[in-house]
Amino acid sequence: MAAFAIASGSGPRSGAxxxxxxxxxxxxxxxxxxxxxxxxxxxLTSFGMFAGVAAAILxxxxxxRRSSAQKQRRRIAISRKAEDIEIGYEDxxxxxxxxxxxxxxxxxxxxxxxxxxxxxxxxxxxHPYTGPVYKKVxxxxxxxxxxxxxxxxxxxxxxxxxxxxxxxxxxxxxxYMKVNGEKVQYWQAVGRRKTAVxxxxxLKGNGQFIINGREAIEYFNNNPIWWIKACEPxxxxxxxxNHDILCKSFGGGLSGQAGAIRLGVxxxxxxxxxxxxxxxxxSKYLTRDARRVESKKTGKPKARKDVPYHxx
Numbered sequence: 001m002a003a004f005a006i007a008s009g010s011g012p013r014s015g016a017x018x019x020x021x022x023x024x025x026x027x028x029x030x031x032x033x034x035x036x037x038x039x040x041x042x043x044l045t046s047f048g049m050f051a052g053v054a055a056a057i058l059x060x061x062x063x064x065r066r067s068s069a070q071k072q073r074r075r076i077a078i079s080r081k082a083e084d085i086e087i088g089y090e091d092x093x094x095x096x097x098x099x100x101x102x103x104x105x106x107x108x109x110x111x112x113x114x115x116x117x118x119x120x121x122x123x124x125x126x127h128p129y130t131g132p133v134y135k136k137v138x139x140x141x142x143x144x145x146x147x148x149x150x151x152x153x154x155x156x157x158x159x160x161x162x163x164x165x166x167x168x169x170x171x172x173x174x175x176y177m178k179v180n181g182e183k184v185q186y187w188q189a190v191g192r193r194k195t196a197v198x199x200x201x202x203l204k205g206n207g208q209f210i211i212n213g214r215e216a217i218e219y220f221n222n223n224p225i226w227w228i229k230a231c232e233p234x235x236x237x238x239x240x241x242n243h244d245i246l247c248k249s250f251g252g253g254l255s256g257q258a259g260a261i262r263l264g265v266x267x268x269x270x271x272x273x274x275x276x277x278x279x280x281x282x283s284k285y286l287t288r289d290a291r292r293v294e295s296k297k298t299g300k301p302k303a304r305k306d307v308p309y310h311x312x
Contacts, residue, residue: 084145088129088138099133100161105274136161177203187271191264194292196252200264202234202272205244211261212248219254226258233266233285237276259289 090097132141137158139145146156155171163173167188170176175186186203209216209231220226230247234240245265249257266285270277280286294303301307 085132085134085139088131088133090128097129099129099136099138101129101138107275107278134158137165175201177201179203187268189264189267189271191260191262191267193259193263193289194252194256196249196256196260198247198249198257198260198264200261200268201246202265202268203244203246204242207241208244210244210246211257216245216247220258221254223254226254230258230261231265232262233269233280233283236283236285237269237279239269263288 086098088097088099129138132139132143134143134145135158137160139158145158149156155165157171159165159169159171159173165173168175175188176183177186178184184203186201188199188201191198191200209227211219211230216230217224217227220230228235231240231245234243234245245261247261247264249261251257252260262285266280270280270286277286296303
């Protein structure tokens with residue numbers, strides 16, 4: 001504030017003081033206070049108020065510049081913490097990146113693919129990744145690898161580039177379970193419908209369909225409609241007899257649980273083979289059914305039902 005007050009005065013110092021954005025000294029602050037309080041005359045009162053507003057603008061600019069400088073210093077400190085950690089970068093000319101993002105998977109299109117049937121772009125703008133990268137894998141900011149085993153559970157190293165990380169996966173980015181003492185890979189996903197939730201696991205097998213430890217047709221009270229609805233995605237892909245489905249379902253009723261299992265099975269298939277995504281998406285197997293019971297309204301028997309109208 002004082003820097004602008006002195007710059008607005010007469011004399012050769014006004015231009016230099018206007019260009020100076022450093023914090024004001026003690027003498028400059030005293031001059032600014034006298035100008036703002038109108039101690040040097042009634043004509044300087046309005047001038048002091050104008051000087052205070054303008055000085056506030058300059059202060060905001062100075063603080064924003066300092067915060068950006070602090071962010072840059074923080075990034076440099078993160079890159080120095082571990083030799084292998086660097087900042088994500090994408091070459092604007094070649095498009096080459098120093099990291100691999102597993103969520104950027106793309107479907108392999110056949111050679112005779114018709115461009116007219118390609119999906120319509122959504123128009124969403126994806127911003128380039130500028131966070132820390134460790135061995136071509138995007139990682140959380142502020143971590144150094146390998147992780148401390150006293151603080152973090154295994155795995156202590158990120159998976160190889162392109163493999164997903166977390167959700168109880170092994171260091172190679174996959175899920176495994178022991179079946180008869182043998183290590184078997186499986187794929188899992190979560191599905192929801194109404195108030196029902198289903199945790200679905202898919203593994204190589206001979207077509208078994210188990211829900212909460214029971215056969216699926218028995219669990220659905222021998223109702224074929226619910227059974228077909230639950231396993232429809234994998235049956236439509238002609239993979240039902242080559243895989244086993246293990247589900248844990250809870251909440252809601254049997255109809256809602258069948259819809260939750262249906263979504264979970266479709267997501268498992270996408271996790272197993274990403275090239276199945278176009279067919280699953282086109283058939284709306286990957287779409288979460290958002291329909292649910294409408295809440296009851298006050299003064300009415302149900303959500304929409306009303307009492308009969310009687311004039312008298």
